[in-house]
Amino acid sequence: MVQSSTSKTLQNAEAMCLDAGVRLTMKRKRTLALLLEEESPVSAYELIDLYKASYGESLTAMSAYRMLNFLVEETLAHRLNSVNKYTACEHINCNHAHDLPQFLICDNCQSVSEAGIQKHTLDQLKADVLKSGFSMDNQQLELHGLCSNCQ
Ligand SMILES: [Zn+2]
Ligand SMILES: [Zn+2]
Numbered sequence: 284m285v286q287s288s289t290s291k292t293l294q295n296a297e298a299m300c301l302d303a304g305v306r307l308t309m310k311r312k313r314t315l316a317l318l319l320e321e322e323s324p325v326s327a328y329e330l331i332d333l334y335k336a337s338y339g340e341s342l343t344a345m346s347a348y349r350m351l352n353f354l355v356e357e358t359l360a361h362r363l364n365s366v367n368k369y370t371a372c373e374h375i376n377c378n379h380a381h382d383l384p385q386f387l388i389c390d391n392c393q394s395v396s397e398a399g400i401q402k403h404t405l406d407q408l409k410a411d412v413l414k415s416g417f418s419m420d421n422q423q424l425e426l427h428g429l430c431s432n433c434q
């Protein structure tokens with residue numbers, strides 16, 4: 284059952300895709316709806332189970348990854364590299380440009396919250412990293428700890 288807040292978010296996601304010249308197909312839309320309705324991030328294999336339970340259709344692992352990658356490329360979802368799971372973007376209904384996402388991941392209940400890092404903080408971080416001679420490619424930050432409910 285798709286909640287009304289989810290269907291509004293899906294409409295906005297569709298508009299974003301239209302702007303970007305890509306198509307939010309039925310399967311991509313369903314995948315995003317599942318991510319939006321899950322409280323914690325899901326792995327590709329969990330997505331396959333959820334998809335089957337909600338829509339009675341089996342996805343291959345390849346098509347699950349393909350849809351998830353599409354959503355990540357369009358910043359409708361994010362991949363949490365440290366746990367190898369996916370979560371819907373919290374800013375689909377916002378008008379502002381997407382900041383570099385920073386994730387706060389609770390290691391007890393697996394909840395994730397997305398916070399944008401201020402650009403100057405990031406520039407400072409990059410400058411310091413560069414000084415050490417290290418070259419950064421993935422700039423997404425994932426911080427692990429306990430959420431306020433679990434402390
Ligand atoms: Zn986001
Ligand atoms: Zn926002």
Ligand SMILES: [Zn+2]
Nearest residue numbers: 389392430433
């Ligand atoms: Zn927690």
